[in-house]
Amino acid sequence: MKTSLFGRVRLGYVLVESEKLDQWERFGAEGLGMQAERLGEHALGFRIDAHLRRLIVTRGPAEDVQALGWQVDDEAALAEIERRLALCGIALHTGSEADAILRGVLRFVRFTGPKGQPIELFVHARTPPSAPRVRGGGFVTGASGMGHVAITTREPEAALAFWQDIFDARVSDYIEDKLDGVQMDFTFLHLNERHHSVAIASTRKPRMDPIRTRIHHLNLQAAEFDDVADALLRCRQLGFEIANSIGQHPNDRELSFYVVTPSGFEMELGWRPCLVPQDQPWTTTVYQGISRWGHFPENLTRANKLRRVGRALLSMTRTEQTLNTRAIHEHP
Ligand SMILES: [Fe+2]
Structure with missing residues (x-):
């Protein structure tokens, strides 16, 4: 059962x-x-x-x-x-x-x-008795976990079915946007009250995957807005590449910026994303545009664009691994 x-x-x-x-x-x-x-x-x-x-x-x-x-x-x-x-x-x-x-x-x-x-x-994490030594107000985790991941895929239907069938993930909302001239579809999934723990991104056909790494970004939630602004300034001063300066997404309303990690995928640090309340009705909306304002791209150089186009085209020559979860519906 x-x-x-x-x-x-x-x-x-x-x-x-x-x-x-x-x-x-x-x-x-x-x-x-x-x-x-x-x-x-x-x-x-x-x-x-x-x-x-x-x-x-x-x-x-x-x-x-x-x-x-x-x-x-x-x-x-x-x-x-x-x-x-x-x-x-x-x-x-x-x-x-x-x-x-x-x-x-x-x-x-x-x-x-x-x-x-x-x-x-x-199930069980090791929890030392000492308090963490973090800057500012720290990070928001708790019952909704440490943040979210965004994953690009050429097989979004299978990816969505996987998270829904194995973890009972629910759709929070959708965003449609044209990025670099390519029509993109984003589906946001919540596994708990966090607005999304997983975002699935894909190009509308033809399906391409321009991202080399297994995730596009990892999101962490800061407790205070000042922590986000301070981290942006520190990252910039330390010479880390800012992918998108501060802006706001239309769905979870989080204020965030994106910085490129030393390994090439991005880290999003954000503040105050909304929750999906479980005791009230929730309307699943399709938003137009990935950001309400801001998120100005700072590293969209010609070389970076060309690299992405190259990877996108190359991805079409490969088959992406999918998992078939249909058996769960046949043996509930
Ligand atoms: Fe994100």
Whole structure:
């Protein structure tokens, strides 16, 4: 019998692989204001709240996200996810003790999601007794998790079905926009009261994926607007590339800016996104335009544009990995 997972899953941590640990430390600690911790020669951990780790960077050549870690309320919810994955023939692997320690969790399991994206699941995070040493007012996490990820895909229907079928994600709203002359569709999914934990972005046909990395951006929520403005100024002064200066999205109304991480995907730091109230009616709106105002692109150089076009065209020659979750409907 299918039990609902809505409200029981949240973004827990993000694991990155990079050769640029020094740059990441400067970016995360001095730029964004997170607490950095060197974990030996080859890894770096960041703390922003009660959890020991929210962002982990291990040394390696990928310059990309290696896994998205999702926190699940309890063992019963985890068992339900495992049941659904098993129905779909998706294999789960238990992570090693050393890898669990690295991630700051007690235990985790791992499987390969859409687009070959490794997805990890855990119930209990390690929570040290000390308070996190972060700049300003800190970060907003709690029951709705550490923020959101935006993922580009050439298979948006399959990606949406995956998040809806496996995690009971619900559509918050849609945005349509023409970016760089290409018509884009964005679907925003909430897994809990956070307006979205996952955003799925795709080009309207022909389907292309101009993004090299597994996510377009990771969003973190700052407690105060001043923290967003201060971080923008610090990142700019430290020489990190600002992708979009401060602006506001029409749907979650978050005020945010986007900065390019040392690994090439972007980090969005925002303030006060709206929640999707669960006890009141919610109208699913289709918005026109990704931003109400601002978000002025600062790094749209000719070279960057050409790189994107090249990657978009190249992506059409490859098949993107999808997961078939239809079995869940046949065996509810
Ligand atoms: Fe975002």
